[in-house]
Amino acid sequence: MKSEPSNHLKRINKELGIERIVELLTERIPGSDLSTLLLQVFQEKTKKLDPGELLKRYQTNRVVQPVSIDLIKLRQMELDVLKIASNHFFTPVQLSPVAPLGSCSVVAAVNQNKVLSTIRGTEVVSDATNLLALHISDMLKSGKKSNREDYIRFCTTHRHVRTQFFNKPGMLPHFHLFCMVTSGRDIGSYHFERQSFWEHISIYRDIFQSLFQSDIEVILSGRGGYQDPEGMLRRVVQHGERFSIQVSIKEPNLENQYYKGLQFTVITKINGEEHNIGDGGFVDWSQKLLASKKERLIISAIGLDRLC
Numbered sequence: 001m002k003s004e005p006s007n008h009l010k011r012i013n014k015e016l017g018i019e020r021i022v023e024l025l026t027e028r029i030p031g032s033d034l035s036t037l038l039l040q041v042f043q044e045k046t047k048k049l050d051p052g053e054l055l056k057r058y059q060t061n062r063v064v065q066p067v068s069i070d071l072i073k074l075r076q077m078e079l080d081v082l083k084i085a086s087n088h089f090f091t092p093v094q095l096s097p098v099a100p101l102g103s104c105s106v107v108a109a110v111n112q113n114k115v116l117s118t119i120r121g122t123e124v125v126s127d128a129t130n131l132l133a134l135h136i137s138d139m140l141k142s143g144k145k146s147n148r149e150d151y152i153r154f155c156t157t158h159r160h161v162r163t164q165f166f167n168k169p170g171m172l173p174h175f176h177l178f179c180m181v182t183s184g185r186d187i188g189s190y191h192f193e194r195q196s197f198w199e200h201i202s203i204y205r206d207i208f209q210s211l212f213q214s215d216i217e218v219i220l221s222g223r224g225g226y227q228d229p230e231g232m233l234r235r236v237v238q239h240g241e242r243f244s245i246q247v248s249i250k251e252p253n254l255e256n257q258y259y260k261g262l263q264f265t266v267i268t269k270i271n272g273e274e275h276n277i278g279d280g281g282f283v284d285w286s287q288k289l290l291a292s293k294k295e296r297l298i299i300s301a302i303g304l305d306r307l308c
Contacts, residue, residue: 031121038119063116063161063173073308074176078157081178081207081304088203090155090180097159098122099131107133107285109257114164128158129299130285132181136297137289140183147295151196152183157304172305178207179301183286185294190232192296193261193282194239200280200300201264205245207302208268217267218245222252225260225284232261260284266302278302 013021025034058064082092101121104110108130116124125131132154139145145152161174180200184192201218208214220237222229229252237247256263259281266278280300287295 035119035121042119063163067172067174067305069305070308074304077211077304077308078176078178080211082155082157084206084210085155085178085180085203088153088199088206090153090203093132093135093154093156095125095128095131095135095156095158097125099125100134103127103130103134107288108283114162116161116163124161125158126160126162128156128160128177128179129181129301132156132179133183133283133285133297133299134289136181136183137286140286140290140295147183147185151192153180153199154182155180176304177301178304179299180280182298184296186296190235193232193298194236196296196298197236197262197264198240198243200298201240201245201266202243204266204278204300204302205243208270212268212270212307214268214270216245218247219265219267220247220249221263221265222249222254223256223259223261223263223281224254225257225282229254229261236262258283264300266300270307275306277306 009022013019018024029037086092098118099122101117101123102112103123103125104115104127105112110127115126118124136145136147136152136154139152140147155178157176157178159174159176163173180203182196182199184196186192201216205216208216220233222233226232233249237249240247253263261282263281264279265276266280268275268277278301280298282296282298284297286297287293
């Protein structure tokens with residue numbers, strides 16, 4: 001079902017005297033031609049800019065401005081967390097600043113308006129786990145990698161940009177995350193879910209114990225997407241009893257379709273202050289990208305800016 005045009009679009013249609021301009025541009029013009037058209041439009045617009053107006057745009061655009069953070073401390077923390085993950089057999093990957101257009105909205109329940117889209121068929125990375133999932137799926141599709149005998153484990157640190165307005169302390173228009181993605185195959189008995197989940201949790205435990213001398217707490221919440229989500233959740237918890245990590249379970253949120261089976265939240269206390277510092281869970285992105293129900297994927301991330 002097509003959505004009704006907003007009041008802004010109705011005004012634009014009326015001023016230009018062109019009905020359904022969005023429909024014309026999306027359905028009547030090939031993507032390459034649309035890029036050519038928009039490139040010319042923005043080239044002509046920049047010709048009309050003067051330096052004073054450029055400065056004014058910088059001053060009024062929160063997305064392009066730097067944030068107040070100790071950059072040296074942030075860079076050191078990036079190295080520290082990547083080394084810890086690497087010691088757990090996760091391969092660090094340097095991602096591109098941009099991803100294919102629709103990298104989040106096509107496979108996950110994300111509104112494209114929250115993403116900084118470009119006119120060259122790309123978008124500024126708003127979630128590195130989506131780009132890692134694409135990278136893994138590409139390697140699996142081409143035969144460069146296999147997840148049948150062992151999992152594919154990738155990690156990265158990346159600056160993210162999201163365009164929605166956050167009116168909360170510590171919420172920034174661009175921010176640094178440490179992310180992990182594990183890919184595997186379903187072999188029954190929730191083997192992938194049990195093992196991959198606790199691999200991620202073990203790394204977070206080591207990060208906070210090593211860098212902040214603090215323990216972590218994990219809060220689980222059930223999600224849909226599995227035939228027996230309660231049974232899967234129970235098996236995952238039982239598998240982690242030997243890790244001596246505090247785990248609690250809150251009410252499931254089956255209406256939340258972003259994660260499948262379960263979502264987890266990582267909480268830690270540093271210098272007496274509690275931080276809800278990251279989250280993760282299982283997703284069906286690789287199943288969609290590779291058209292295979294046997295594919296399994298877990299993603300997770302913690303925020304580094306707040307830790308600095």
